[in-house]
Amino acid sequence: MTVAELYLSDVRGRMRGVKALGEAALAQLRDSEWHTPLAPDGNSAAVLAAHLAGNMHSRWGALRGGYCAGAEGESAGRNRDAEFEEGTLDAATLRAVWDAGWQVFLDALDHLTPEDLTRPLTIRGEVHTVLEAIQRQVAHYSGHVYQLILLVRTLRGQAWQTLSIARGGSAAYNAARLSESGGSG
Structure with a gap:
């Protein structure tokens, strides 16, 4: 397997893991809390979901x-500034927005080939390699x-x-992992 193949495999799995972490947090959110920021001018879960989805699309x-x-x-057609305005979408709609954004991003990752990683992709007039664009978004999406x-x-x-x-x-977790793998520590 080439380094490019390993990278694509790893980034696909890691970003699905980041999505799963976000979903596990969202699952603990009460429907009434989607529009609750932690501070004035802070981002609510609704704003974060809308911004991530807008960026991914x-x-x-x-x-x-x-x-x-x-x-x-x-x-x-993107209105980035509007993504940061608190809306009125309900929890079910916001979950659908979240899912649709991630579907676009993960579909794109799944269709990229190792040869694509060195090809150009322009973002706001700035040329990146596809690899650079992916890395930019890995940091961005993980941060949000x-x-x-x-x-939450x-x-x-x-x-x-x-x-x-x-x-x-940690000790119990490590012991369980060692016993699962048959390791002796």
């Missing part, structure tokens, strides 16, 4: 079926998903269900 919509020469990673996790974690307080190894649970 804009950056990756032209590549859903594979690389397309001359593709622009900023669609003309972790904002979302912090937001704060809103849940003591009722939060961890998305990782619980505090004080």
Whole structure:
């Protein structure tokens, strides 16, 4: 397997993992809390979902079926500023917006080939390789998903269900992993 093949395989799996973390946080959010920011001028879960979806459609919509020469990673119809305005969409609609955005991004990743990674993709007039564009979005999307996790974690307080190894649970987790793998530590 080439490095490019390994990279595409890894980034596809990792971004599905980032999406799953976000979904696990959103599952703990009460419907009435989607529009609740942690501070004035902060982003609510609704704003984060709308912004992520808008970015994903804009950056990756032209590549859903594979690389397309001359593709622009900023669609003309996108209104980025509106993504940061608090709307009135209900929880079910916001989940659908979230899902649709991720579907576009993951479809594009799934259709890219190793040869595509060095090809040009323009975002707001700036030329990137497809690899650079992916890395830019990995950082961007992960950052917003972790904002979302912090937001929901704060809103849940003591009722939060961890998305990782619980505090004080590392030794038990490691022991379980070793016994599953047949390792002796």
